[in-house]
Amino acid sequence: MTKFHSKFETELQVRPDDIDMNQHVHNTRYLDYVLAARYDQMERCYKMPMEEFISLGYGWVVNIAHVEYKRPLGLGDKIIVRTWIEAVVKDGVHVRFEILKKDNNKLSCDGYVHYTMVSLKTGRAEGIPEWITAKYSV
Amino acid sequence: MTKFHSKFETELQVRPDDIDMNQHVHNTRYLDYVLAARYDQMERCYKMPMEEFISLGYGWVVNIAHVEYKRPLGLGDKIIVRTWIEAVVKDGVHVRFEILKKDNNKLSCDGYVHYTMVSLKTGRAEGIPEWITAKYSV
Amino acid sequence: MTKFHSKFETELQVRPDDIDMNQHVHNTRYLDYVLAARYDQMERCYKMPMEEFISLGYGWVVNIAHVEYKRPLGLGDKIIVRTWIEAVVKDGVHVRFEILKKDNNKLSCDGYVHYTMVSLKTGRAEGIPEWITAKYSV
Amino acid sequence: MTKFHSKFETELQVRPDDIDMNQHVHNTRYLDYVLAARYDQMERCYKMPMEEFISLGYGWVVNIAHVEYKRPLGLGDKIIVRTWIEAVVKDGVHVRFEILKKDNNKLSCDGYVHYTMVSLKTGRAEGIPEWITAKYSV
Numbered sequence: 123m124t125k126f127h128s129k130f131e132t133e134l135q136v137r138p139d140d141i142d143m144n145q146h147v148h149n150t151r152y153l154d155y156v157l158a159a160r161y162d163q164m165e166r167c168y169k170m171p172m173e174e175f176i177s178l179g180y181g182w183v184v185n186i187a188h189v190e191y192k193r194p195l196g197l198g199d200k201i202i203v204r205t206w207i208e209a210v211v212k213d214g215v216h217v218r219f220e221i222l223k224k225d226n227n228k229l230s231c232d233g234y235v236h237y238t239m240v241s242l243k244t245g246r247a248e249g250i251p252e253w254i255t256a257k258y259s260v
Numbered sequence: 261m262t263k264f265h266s267k268f269e270t271e272l273q274v275r276p277d278d279i280d281m282n283q284h285v286h287n288t289r290y291l292d293y294v295l296a297a298r299y300d301q302m303e304r305c306y307k308m309p310m311e312e313f314i315s316l317g318y319g320w321v322v323n324i325a326h327v328e329y330k331r332p333l334g335l336g337d338k339i340i341v342r343t344w345i346e347a348v349v350k351d352g353v354h355v356r357f358e359i360l361k362k363d364n365n366k367l368s369c370d371g372y373v374h375y376t377m378v379s380l381k382t383g384r385a386e387g388i389p390e391w392i393t394a395k396y397s398v
Numbered sequence: 399m400t401k402f403h404s405k406f407e408t409e410l411q412v413r414p415d416d417i418d419m420n421q422h423v424h425n426t427r428y429l430d431y432v433l434a435a436r437y438d439q440m441e442r443c444y445k446m447p448m449e450e451f452i453s454l455g456y457g458w459v460v461n462i463a464h465v466e467y468k469r470p471l472g473l474g475d476k477i478i479v480r481t482w483i484e485a486v487v488k489d490g491v492h493v494r495f496e497i498l499k500k501d502n503n504k505l506s507c508d509g510y511v512h513y514t515m516v517s518l519k520t521g522r523a524e525g526i527p528e529w530i531t532a533k534y535s536v
Numbered sequence: 537m538t539k540f541h542s543k544f545e546t547e548l549q550v551r552p553d554d555i556d557m558n559q560h561v562h563n564t565r566y567l568d569y570v571l572a573a574r575y576d577q578m579e580r581c582y583k584m585p586m587e588e589f590i591s592l593g594y595g596w597v598v599n600i601a602h603v604e605y606k607r608p609l610g611l612g613d614k615i616i617v618r619t620w621i622e623a624v625v626k627d628g629v630h631v632r633f634e635i636l637k638k639d640n641n642k643l644s645c646d647g648y649v650h651y652t653m654v655s656l657k658t659g660r661a662e663g664i665p666e667w668i669t670a671k672y673s674v
Contacts, residue, residue: 138575139286139568143279143335149460150277150426154553161552161612172611184425188464197281197586198575276437277430287598288564292415299414299474310473322563326602335448336437415564417557419611424553473557 128260129206130167132159133224136199146194152231153187156219159203170257175239180248182237185214189233193223200224210255213247214238266398267344268305270297271362274337284332290369291325294357297341308395313377318386320375323352327371331361338362348393351385352376404536405482406443408435409500412475422470428507429463432495435479446533451515456524458513461490465509469499476500486531489523490514542674543620544581546573547638550613560608566645567601570633573617584671589653594662596651599628603647607637614638624669627661628652 134155142148165171175181195201202224208216220232241248272293280286303309313319333339340362346354358370379386410431418424441447451457471477478500484492496508517524548569556562579585589595609615616638622630634646655662 137568137572139280139288139571141281142277143281143283144457144459145281148277149463150429153426154551157553158551165612181420183420183470184467186464186466187425188462190462191460194459198579275430275434277433282595282597287601288567291564292413295415296413303474319558321558321608322605324602324604325563326600328600329598332597336441415556415562418553419555419557419559421557426553 127207127258128167129204130159130163132162132203132205134158134201134203136195136197136201138197141197144194146196147199149189149191152189152191152195152221153235155201155203155221156205156217156233156235159205159219160217163205168257168260170254176242179242181240181242183240184235185238186236187233188235189231191231192229193231195221195223195230201230202227207258208234210250210258213249215250215258265345265396266305267342268297268301270300270341270343272296272339272341274333274335274339276335279335282332284334285337287327287329290327290329290333290359291373293339293341293359294343294355294373297343297357298355301343306395306398308392314380317380319378319380321378322373323376324374325371326373327369329369330367331369333359333361333368339368340365345396346372348388348396351387353388353396403483403534404443405480406435406439408438408479408481410434410477410479412471412473412477414473417473420470422472423475425465425467428465428467428471428497429511431477431479431497432481432493432511435481435495436493439481444533444536446530452518455518457516457518459516460511461514462512463509464511465507467507468505469507471497471499471506477506478503483534484510486526486534489525491526491534541621541672542581543618544573544577546576546617546619548572548615548617550609550611550615552611555611558608560610561613563603563605566603566605566609566635567649569615569617569635570619570631570647570649573619573633574631577619582671582674584668590656593656595654595656597654598649599652600650601647602649603645605645606643607645609635609637609644615644616641621672622648624664624672627663629664629672 136147140147140151161172202222205217205219208218215237216234218234221230223230238247239250240246274285278285278289299310340360343355343357346356353375356372359368361368376385377388378384412423416423416427437448478498481493481495484494491513492510494510497506499506514523515526516522550561554561554565575586616636619631619633622632628651630648630650632648635644637644652661653664654660
C-alpha cells in the first residue's frame with residue numbers, strides 16, 4: 123500500500139435531466155458525477171482507461187458508496203469533481219471524492235466509494251496485479 | 261404480415277425519481293415505461309422473454325421512437341401501459357402504445373416505437389424467422 | 399427519541415432502464431428504490447404521505463446516504479425494500495434499509511439514509527414537531 | 537412565422553451512467569442531450585435563458601418528441617448536438633435536431649421536438665409574445 127496519492131480533477135456540468143422535483147440535482151446523480159470523473163481520470167491521469175481493464179478481462183464493481191451532502195447543486199451549475207485514491211488494498215481501491223461548485227469553489231458534497239476489481243468471466247474479486255497498483259500509485 | 265394483433269396491458273407505478281423539475285414525470289421516462297411493458301409482455305403475453313432472444317443471439321434495437329404527450333403524470337400515479345404490434349416487417353416490428361392514468365383511465369400519451377431485430381454478434385439487422393413472426397401474431 | 403420502530407416492506411420490480419453496462423442494476427438505482435419505498439411507506443404505514451408534509455410547508459432532504467452492495471440485482475428481478483427508522487433526532491430521521499431479492503430472500507444491499515426536515519420556504523432545517531415524531535414512532 | 541433560423545451547436549460528452557445493457561447510450565438519453573443543448577442555446581445563442589422564462593411565469597413543455605436512430609453512441613463519445621427552430625407557431629416552437637459523433641462527424645440520430653409555452657400558474661398553453669418570437673427569429 124502506498125502512502126500518498128495525487129488528487130485529480132474533472133470538470134462537468136449539471137444536465138437539466140439531473141434536476142429532480144426539489145429543483146436541485148437528484149441525490150443519486152452526484153455518484154454518477156463521481157463515476158464520470160473516475161472514467162475520465164483513469165484514462166487521462168492514471169493512463170489506464172476502463173477499456174484496457176475490460177480487454178484484460180477485469181471489471182470494477184462498487185462495494186460501498188457513501189455521500190455526505192452539504193450544498194445542493196442546481197440547473198446549469200458547473201462543477202469540479204476531485205477524486206483520489208486513499209488506499210489500494212488486496213482486491214480493490216478506496217477512493218475519496220469532493221464535488222465543488224465551480225463558480226464559488228464551495229463544497230457541494232464529499233464521500234467515498236470502495237471499488238472491487240473483479241474477473242469479468244467469474245464476477246469474483248481478483249487480486250490486483252503489482253503493475254496495476256503501480257499505475258495507481260501516482 | 262398479419263392483420264390483427266392483440267393489445268396487451270402492463271400496470272406500473274411512477275417512481276419518485278421519475279419526477280423532474282416541472283413536478284411531472286420527465287418526458288423521456290414514458291419511453292422507459294413502454295420498454296418495461298414490452299419486456300413484461302414479451303414474457304407474459306407472447307411467451308418469448310427477452311432472455312430467449314438473447315440466448316438465440318438476437319437483440320432488439322430502437323429504430324424510431326415517437327411520443328405525443330397529452331396529460332402529464334405525477335408523483336404516485338398508477339398507470340396502464342397498453343402496447344400492440346401494428347405490423348411485423350422483414351427485420352422488425354412496429355409497436356404502438358398508449359399510457360393511461362389508472363384512476364381515471366385518461367390518456368397520458370401515445371405513440372409508436374419501431375424496433376429492429378439484430379444479430380448480437382454483428383449488430384446488423386436480421387430477417388425475423390417465421391416461427392418468431394408466428395409467436396408475435398397473437 | 400423512541401426506542402423501537404417497526405420495519406416496513408415495499409415490493410418493487412427492476413425496470414429495464416435500471417440496468418447498466420454491467421448487465422446489473424446501476425449502483426445508484428438502489429437508492430431510488432429506497433426513495434420509492436419511503437414514499438410508499440410514508441403514506442401506507444406512517445399515514446402521513448409526502449403530500450401532507452409539502453402542504454404544511456415541509457420537505458425532506460438527504461443529508462447522508464450509505465450503501466453496502468452484496469449481490470447485484472438483474473433484469474426482471476422482483477425485490478423487497480425494507481426500511482425502518484433507527485432514530486428520530488431534533489431535525490431529522492435516521493433510516494436504515496435492506497433490499498432483498500424476492501425469489502430467494504437474499505440480501506442485495508443494505509445501508510442508511512439520514513434525512514433532514516426543511517422548511518420549503520427557507521430551505522433550512524426545521525425542528526420536527528412532537529406530533530410528527532409521534533406518527534413516526536410506530 | 538419567420539422563414540430562416542440559425543442552426544446552433546452544443547458539445548457534450550456521454551456519461552458512463554448513460555450507457556445501458558446493450559453497451560450503448562440508452563435510447564432515451566439522446567432526448568436528454570437535446571434538452572441540455574436547448575438550455576445551453578437558449579442562454580448562449582437566443583440570449584434568453586430558461587430562468588428568464590420562469591421569472592416571467594412561463595414554462596415549456598414537450599408536446600411531441602420524435603427520434604430516428606442511425607448509429608449508436610458509446611462510452612466516452614464526444615458529441616455535437618445541433619438544433620434549430622423550424623417554425624414558431626402561435627403557442628409553441630418546432631425544433632429540429634441532429635446529434636453527431638464528434639470524432640467522425642457522422643450522424644447518430646435526428647428528429648424533432650414540438651414544445652408548447654405554458655403559463656406556470658395555469659399549466660395552459662400561452663400565446664407567445666411578439667418580442668419572444670423576435671428573439672427566436674435569429
